[in-house]
Amino acid sequence: MRLIYFAWVRERIGKPEEDVELPAGIETVADLLRWLKSRGEEYEHALQFPDVIRVAINQEHVGHREKIAGAREIALFPPMTGG
Amino acid sequence: MAGAVPGIRIQREDFDVAAEIAALTRDRADIGAVVTFSGLCRDEQGALSELELEHYPGMAEAEIGRIAAEATERWPLQGLTVIHRHGKIAPGENIVLVVAASAHRQAAFEAANFLMDYLKSRAPFWKKEHLTDGSHGGWVEAKEADDRAADRWKKSGG
Numbered sequence: 129m130r131l132i133y134f135a136w137v138r139e140r141i142g143k144p145e146e147d148v149e150l151p152a153g154i155e156t157v158a159d160l161l162r163w164l165k166s167r168g169e170e171y172e173h174a175l176q177f178p179d180v181i182r183v184a185i186n187q188e189h190v191g192h193r194e195k196i197a198g199a200r201e202i203a204l205f206p207p208m209t210g211g
Numbered sequence: 212m213a214g215a216v217p218g219i220r221i222q223r224e225d226f227d228v229a230a231e232i233a234a235l236t237r238d239r240a241d242i243g244a245v246v247t248f249s250g251l252c253r254d255e256q257g258a259l260s261e262l263e264l265e266h267y268p269g270m271a272e273a274e275i276g277r278i279a280a281e282a283t284e285r286w287p288l289q290g291l292t293v294i295h296r297h298g299k300i301a302p303g304e305n306i307v308l309v310v311a312a313s314a315h316r317q318a319a320f321e322a323a324n325f326l327m328d329y330l331k332s333r334a335p336f337w338k339k340e341h342l343t344d345g346s347h348g349g350w351v352e353a354k355e356a357d358d359r360a361a362d363r364w365k366k367s368g369g
Contacts, residue, residue: 135265135337136350187270189333203267203335207353210264210295210336211250211307211327 129196131164133174134205137181140174150196157183158192160202175204182207215312217279217291221271223298226308235290235312242289244316246323248309254302260343264306266297267335278329282311285325286318293326295336325364331357 132145154163158178165175175181183190184203196202218234220226228249236242252262275293283291290312300306309326313319332353340348 132267134267134335135339184267184270184335187267187273189274203270205267205335206337206350208332208335209338209351209353210266210334211331211357 129199130201132201132203134203136206137174137204140170142170155195155197156192157185157190157194157196157202160196161192161204164204180207181205215283215288215290217276217283217293219272219275219279219292220294221266221268221275222294222296225296225305226294228305228308228310231292231294231308231310235292235310239289241314242312243314244319245290245310245312246316246319247311248307248323248327249305250307250327252300252302252304252306255340258342258344259302259340259348261302261341262300262306263339263341264297264300265337265339266295270335271295271297274334275330278326278333281329282322282326286311286313286322288313288318288322291322291326293330295330295334297336328357328360328364332361 129150130145130147133141138144154160161175161178161181164171182205185199186201228247232245232247236245279291279293288311292310294308296306309323311319311322338351340351342348
C-alpha cells in the first residue's frame with residue numbers, strides 16, 4: 129500500500145511517499161495512524177496529534193473510522209489552506 | 212435543466228480573468244449574469260516575499276471536480292470555470308479564480324460563494340510562507356472560520 133504525505137506531515141516524516149506492508153489487525157484509518165506513530169520519532173513528531181491529520185483514500189476525503197481494506201493510495205496531510 | 216460541464220484547471224501559470232469570462236460567454240446569448248471571484252496573494256504589510264502552494268496532483272482536480280459538480284446540481288449554471296494555481300506565487304499575483312455564469316445573478320453569486328467556501332476547506336492545497344527577512348514563515352494554519360463558512364452550505368438533515 130502506498131502512503132503519501134503533504135505539507136508539514138511530509139516535512140516531519142522526511143519523505144513524500146513510501147510503500148508499506150501493514151501488519152495484521154490494522155483495519156481503520158485510526159489504526160493506521162496509531163501504527164505509523166510507533167514507527168520512529170519522525171512519525172511520532174508528525175502524528176503527535178492524530179485528530180488534526182486529514183486523510184484521503186484513493187484521492188477522496190475519509191474520516192478516521194473508515195476501513196482501509198482495498199486502499200491503493202492513502203494520503204495524510206494537515207487541514208487544507210488553498211483558495 | 213442540463214448542468215454546465217465545469218472547466219477545472221490546476222496550473223502553475225497565471226490566468227487572464229477577462230479571457231476566462233470571454234471563453235464562457237462566447238457565441239451564446241442565454242447568459243444574463245457572470246460572477247467572478249479572484250483570490251490574490253497579499254504581502255502581509257510587506258512581511259511576505261512569496262507563497263509556496265503545494266498540492267496533491269490528481270486529487271486536487273478530482274476534489275474540485277466533485278465540488279463543482281455539486282454546484283452545478285444545486286444552481287442552474289450555464290458555465291463554470293475554476294482555476295487554482297500551485298508553485299511559487301508573489302504578492303499581488305493571482306492564486307485562484309472562480310467564474311460562474313447563469314441566467315440570473317443570484318445563482319451565479321451563490322455558486323461562486325459556495326465554490327470558494329468549499330475550496331478553502333476541501334481542496335488539497337497547502338500554503339507555505341516565505342518572508343522578506345529570508346526566513347520561513349511556516350505553513351499557513353487552517354482557519355476555523357473557513358470550516359464554518361463551508362458548513363453553512365450543508366443542507367438541513369445532511
